[in-house]
Amino acid sequence: MKKIQLICTKCNKKFSVDKAYYRCDVCNEPLELEEIKTGEIKDDNVLNQTIMKRYSDFFPFLDVNDEISLGEGFTPLVSSKELAQAFGVESLYFKNESQNPTWSFKDRGTIVGIQHALKLGYKRIGTVSTGNMAPSVAAYGSKAHLETFIFVSKNIAPEKLNPIAIYHPNLIKVDGDYGKLYFESLKIGKANDIYFINSDAPFRVEGSKTIAFEICEQLNFHMPDYVVVPTSAGGNIRGIEKGFREFRNCGLLDRIPKIICAQASGCSPIYNAYKDQGQIISRAENPSTIAHAIENPFPPSGNQTLRMIKENEGICVAVSDEEIVESQGILARIGIFGQPASAVPLAAVKKLKEENCLKGHEKIVCVVTGSGLKYTAAFEKHDLKALECKINELSSFIENKF
Numbered sequence: 001m002k003k004i005q006l007i008c009t010k011c012n013k014k015f016s017v018d019k020a021y022y023r024c025d026v027c028n029e030p031l032e033l034e035e036i037k038t039g040e041i042k043d044d045n046v047l048n049q050t051i052m053k054r055y056s057d058f059f060p061f062l063d064v065n066d067e068i069s070l071g072e073g074f075t076p077l078v079s080s081k082e083l084a085q086a087f088g089v090e091s092l093y094f095k096n097e098s099q100n101p102t103w104s105f106k107d108r109g110t111i112v113g114i115q116h117a118l119k120l121g122y123k124r125i126g127t128v129s130t131g132n133m134a135p136s137v138a139a140y141g142s143k144a145h146l147e148t149f150i151f152v153s154k155n156i157a158p159e160k161l162n163p164i165a166i167y168h169p170n171l172i173k174v175d176g177d178y179g180k181l182y183f184e185s186l187k188i189g190k191a192n193d194i195y196f197i198n199s200d201a202p203f204r205v206e207g208s209k210t211i212a213f214e215i216c217e218q219l220n221f222h223m224p225d226y227v228v229v230p231t232s233a234g235g236n237i238r239g240i241e242k243g244f245r246e247f248r249n250c251g252l253l254d255r256i257p258k259i260i261c262a263q264a265s266g267c268s269p270i271y272n273a274y275k276d277q278g279q280i281i282s283r284a285e286n287p288s289t290i291a292h293a294i295e296n297p298f299p300p301s302g303n304q305t306l307r308m309i310k311e312n313e314g315i316c317v318a319v320s321d322e323e324i325v326e327s328q329g330i331l332a333r334i335g336i337f338g339q340p341a342s343a344v345p346l347a348a349v350k351k352l353k354e355e356n357c358l359k360g361h362e363k364i365v366c367v368v369t370g371s372g373l374k375y376t377a378a379f380e381k382h383d384l385k386a387l388e389c390k391i392n393e394l395s396s397f398i399e400n401k402f
């Protein structure tokens, strides 16, 4: 490991990277790796390079193990002039994270977490998740031949359970408060030598920096004004913002985009605190939204996300399920099928424009965090139909109908 430390995001207490530390023992806030101050992009053959190699200066490892890669990252940044015009902004881009090995951005953090676990000599890894973190850690655990523990909540739908089970981890349905499970897992990890890669684990957050790095490169360093991130635990949004900051430190950018934290109004603890100008989040009561991937009522990085948004001069916004479903449909019309949580940024752009928070000259990137096929129950919310006819009538059917 390079000479670098973990720092508490609140009180700045330092911790070694040579052990699996996650949260500060003084204030219980998340830890974060020190900011990188010097580094460059390692330009090479992108057809076989990994994100960990290309951006190795921005990770604390002296060498990386490419054998555990599944080809994560390097996802498309899709431009839509049509939607920019329809929504009344200068330009709109979609960072399509559904094109990752397990169909969400989570793979970026998983690979970094596992690199760290291997460096520390762990043979066991784990995560707590009912969403995309679970299949991601299970898949990478398989590839790396690590014993993998996945804790899910008891009432998880079979639709979500089997895509985890297929990788054959030790999959455990836990009966009880899901919020407590995060903290419980850290204790269990310590006692049983399991490296937990949870939603806002410091090295998982590091993986999300590569979303920012790729956006910079894909836009030839002509920076967007805003990057909109659907937010639950707060790990991804923190990583993306940190990535931009580190590229600026290294002289690759002169300006960091403003970050928009987009939540579902059925579960918006970060937005609620932001709206009330609070410093700390409160637990969202009776969370309910179609955007299950961002339904964390008490996000472990909620307070840090609030601090980050303030520093960054960003915005928090919450959108309704109706707006989310509408945006999921609009995205599909430009060929991108994201899960409901991933449609939240577009709904946020629409809302902010309508509320005049956006003026119309902005260049905006929406992060489409995961695939629509992750949650097929959302099909019901759309008016989907197919026509039907006999083969010998097909020719006249087409002529008459279209």
Ligand SMILES: *Cc1c(COP(=O)(O)O)cnc(C)c1O
Pocket (backbone or CB within 6 Å): 104, 106, 131, 132, 133, 199, 230, 231, 232, 233, 234, 235, 236, 237, 293, 294, 339, 341, 342, 369, 370, 371
């Ligand atoms: C995990 C996830 C999020 C939220 O990311 P956090 O780091 O928990 O804030 C958003 N969208 C999708 C599809 C996810 O899987």
Ligand SMILES: [Zn+2]
Pocket (backbone or CB within 6 Å): 008, 009, 010, 011, 012, 013, 024, 025, 026, 027, 028, 029
């Ligand atoms: Zn602290």
